[in-house]
Amino acid sequence: MNELALAVPWLGKRNPQAARWLVIAIAIGAPLVAMMFGRTWVRVLDFALLYILLALGLNLVVGFAGLLDLGYIAFYAVGAYTAAFLASPHFDVHLPIWIVLPLAACFAATAGIMLGFPVLRLRGDYLAIVTLGFGEIVRIFMNNLNYPINITNGPQGINALDPIALFGWDLSRNIQITEELAVNSLFLYYYFFLACVVGSIIFISRLQISRVGRAWAAMRDDELAAKAIGINTRNMKLLAFSLGATFGGVSGVLFGTFQGFVSPESFSLMESIAVLTMVVFGGMGNVAGAIVGAIILSALPEILRHLAVPVQQALFGHVLLDPEVLRMLLLSLAMILMMLLRPSGLIPANAKYSHIRYLKAKGVTE
Amino acid sequence: MITLLEARNIGKRFGGLQALSDVSLTIRKGEVYGLIGPNGAGKTTFFNVLTGAYTPDGGEFVFNGAVLPSGKPHLVVAQGIARTFQNIRLFRELSALENVMAGHHIRTNASVWGILTQNRHTVEEERLTTERAYELLKYVGIERFATATAKNLSYGDQRRLEIARALATEPQLLALDEPAAGMNATETVQLKNLIEQIRGDGITVLLIEHDVKLVMGLCDRVAVLDFGRKIAEDVPAEVQKNEAVIGAYLGGGHKHAH
Ligand SMILES: Nc1ncnc2c1ncn2[C@@H]1O[C@H](COP(=O)(O)OP(=O)(O)OP(=O)(O)O)[C@@H](O)[C@H]1O
Numbered sequence: 001m002n003e004l005a006l007a008v009p010w011l012g013k014r015n016p017q018a019a020r021w022l023v024i025a026i027a028i029g030a031p032l033v034a035m036m037f038g039r040t041w042v043r044v045l046d047f048a049l050l051y052i053l054l055a056l057g058l059n060l061v062v063g064f065a066g067l068l069d070l071g072y073i074a075f076y077a078v079g080a081y082t083a084a085f086l087a088s089p090h091f092d093v094h095l096p097i098w099i100v101l102p103l104a105a106c107f108a109a110t111a112g113i114m115l116g117f118p119v120l121r122l123r124g125d126y127l128a129i130v131t132l133g134f135g136e137i138v139r140i141f142m143n144n145l146n147y148p149i150n151i152t153n154g155p156q157g158i159n160a161l162d163p164i165a166l167f168g169w170d171l172s173r174n175i176q177i178t179e180e181l182a183v184n185s186l187f188l189y190y191y192f193f194l195a196c197v198v199g200s201i202i203f204i205s206r207l208q209i210s211r212v213g214r215a216w217a218a219m220r221d222d223e224l225a226a227k228a229i230g231i232n233t234r235n236m237k238l239l240a241f242s243l244g245a246t247f248g249g250v251s252g253v254l255f256g257t258f259q260g261f262v263s264p265e266s267f268s269l270m271e272s273i274a275v276l277t278m279v280v281f282g283g284m285g286n287v288a289g290a291i292v293g294a295i296i297l298s299a300l301p302e303i304l305r306h307l308a309v310p311v312q313q314a315l316f317g318h319v320l321l322d323p324e325v326l327r328m329l330l331l332s333l334a335m336i337l338m339m340l341l342r343p344s345g346l347i348p349a350n351a352k353y354s355h356i357r358y359l360k361a362k363g364v365t366e
Numbered sequence: 367m368i369t370l371l372e373a374r375n376i377g378k379r380f381g382g383l384q385a386l387s388d389v390s391l392t393i394r395k396g397e398v399y400g401l402i403g404p405n406g407a408g409k410t411t412f413f414n415v416l417t418g419a420y421t422p423d424g425g426e427f428v429f430n431g432a433v434l435p436s437g438k439p440h441l442v443v444a445q446g447i448a449r450t451f452q453n454i455r456l457f458r459e460l461s462a463l464e465n466v467m468a469g470h471h472i473r474t475n476a477s478v479w480g481i482l483t484q485n486r487h488t489v490e491e492e493r494l495t496t497e498r499a500y501e502l503l504k505y506v507g508i509e510r511f512a513t514a515t516a517k518n519l520s521y522g523d524q525r526r527l528e529i530a531r532a533l534a535t536e537p538q539l540l541a542l543d544e545p546a547a548g549m550n551a552t553e554t555v556q557l558k559n560l561i562e563q564i565r566g567d568g569i570t571v572l573l574i575e576h577d578v579k580l581v582m583g584l585c586d587r588v589a590v591l592d593f594g595r596k597i598a599e600d601v602p603a604e605v606q607k608n609e610a611v612i613g614a615y616l617g618g619g620h621k622h623a624h
């Protein structure tokens with residue numbers, strides 16, 4: 001939160017208190033502004049929040065623990081499919097979200113540990129390749145587990161997932177206030193996702209300034225030295241993989257139930273790369289970077305998508321470039337510009353791993 | 367005198383190179399024990415095997431009467447052995463304070479759940495870790511750089527920071543690998559005082575050092591390695607007179623035939 005406020009250009013350094021209120025105001029007011037341009041844009045914001053969750057989780061693994069993971073989207077898939085199995089007509093099981101969420105978190109964490117064990121000794125490029133393979137394996141499983149027994153329904157995916165219901169209150173239904181006035185369900189999802197994001201930020205900030213956060217940072221900066229001061233690097237890596245995966249799993253459940261259907265194509269390698277790009281673009285190793293990266297790189301392609309078709313129609317009379325191609329183009333462009341102009345990301349990591357306030361009595365300040 | 371560490375017939379081979387062969391030595395509680403020898407004699411390798419970074423091919427270490435686990439650095443640290451590196455290895459992106467706090471990791475036990483809920487134990491432990499780290503920075507004399515990023519410290523201060531980080535693990539035996547390397551005369555004197563202070567606080571010191579004056583001034587006993595073998599072990603004055611030792615040093619390390 002403080003990091004995010006400090007990251008506000010100009011205002012952040014001068015008046016952090018005001019910057020903090022500004023961030024809160026934007027977070028709360030964003031969907032109201034978006035609604036003026038149409039419901040689609042509220043949807044875009046909902047997805048942006050899901051991407052923030054994903055980026056926060058991946059940042060834990062890549063930014064804090066220094067483990068380059070290219071298969072992160074697999075945990076998103078585990079979460080989404082858990083929701084599809086446990087809360088849809090597919091197996092005709094309809095568990096409430098309060099059971100699905102923790103179960104999905106457990107499954108994803110287990111998957112994280114399963115990935116973690118074989119790659120304990122790998123670093124850098126080698127780690128990236130193996131995790132990439134892991135991500136693809138999960139997707140291919142989802143794609144093919146419809147025969148001989150139909151588990152995942154194959155490439156068609158699973159439809160009609162139960163919407164999220166909080167204490168019997170269905171998020172997918174608009175709240176009717178008067179005849180004409182209603183609170184759209186997209187808003188309900190937005191604030192629910194926002195609550196999840198805020199919770200995650202608090203959790204991650206606490207982890208960062210703790211023995212675990214310092215152990216991860218130590219391992220990332222110098223694994224040999226980390227071992228030499230007694231850090232059990234094996235356990236710390238597994239912890240990073242499983243906690244990161246938990247975030248992926250939880251956002252997967254939210255994604256599946258929000259969208260109402262899941263299919264393997266949502267979990268392709270390109271999605272892993274997109275999330276990683278968000279983390280790197282925003283600035284690896286700090287919460288604010290992950291958030292800003294996720295917002296920009298999930299909203300910008302949508303804006304482009306809406307402009308691309310009409311602009312191309314007007315210019316050439318027909319559509320030359322598919323919007324999906326444009327998205328990838330934009331991501332690669334973002335990466336190239338980043339490397340040239342700001343190699344450490346939009347918001348370079350300036351992460352704190354200690355509370356200086358404990359030393360106030362000794363006269364230590366920032 | 368109580369024995370703190372006993373190395374029994376330690377051997378380590380890298381391919382065709384016998385880096386350590388049959389090295390046995392005994393370090394007593396409370397002394398400063400020097401380990402010297404020409405370049406490539408196997409001193410650093412001895413540290414690596416002792417601290418579990420490498421597994422020895424043969425032999426064992428007995429620490430406080432119990433055999434040390436081999437190849438498990440975190441267990442060795444837990445037993446009370448800490449080390450520094452010949453080529454400084456700090457956590458570059460962390461502040462000086464956070465480097466030392468990381469060193470306290472093994473003596474703390476807050477769980478993920480405790481961290482998530484910020485329960486009393488976690489908060490108290492975090493506060494103590496922070497305060498202790500600051501005290502250690504003071505102890506080595508660099509507390510004014512507490513919030514500076516480690517990579518921005520001067521060379522001499524980085525060396526001190528590494529010692530502070532090692533001390534944060536609460537060791538009984540502190541193994542220093544050429545702590546004076548690259549230091550000027552003033553810094554070396556300060557280092558000597560620091561090591562004496564550490565010894566005074568009841569921590570046994572195992573010291574690899576090329577600076578002869580420092581070794582002779584500080585150490586209670588010295589072992590000399592040459593081509594992976596221990597060729598002498600005695601009080602400094604005697605070692606200086608030892609024929610084999612003089613031969614090893616004059617022989618110019620690797621050119622010396624065995
Ligand atoms: N990981 C390794 N793989 C292969 N050979 C090694 C390895 N580590 C050390 N050696 C070799 O073992 C021998 C002893 O090296 P070591 O670093 O222990 O010497 P040293 O006594 O610390 O020397 P210096 O005073 O130069 O630091 C050298 O010949 C070195 O090249």
Ligand SMILES: [Mg+2]
Nearest residue numbers: 409410411452
């Ligand atoms: Mg050496």
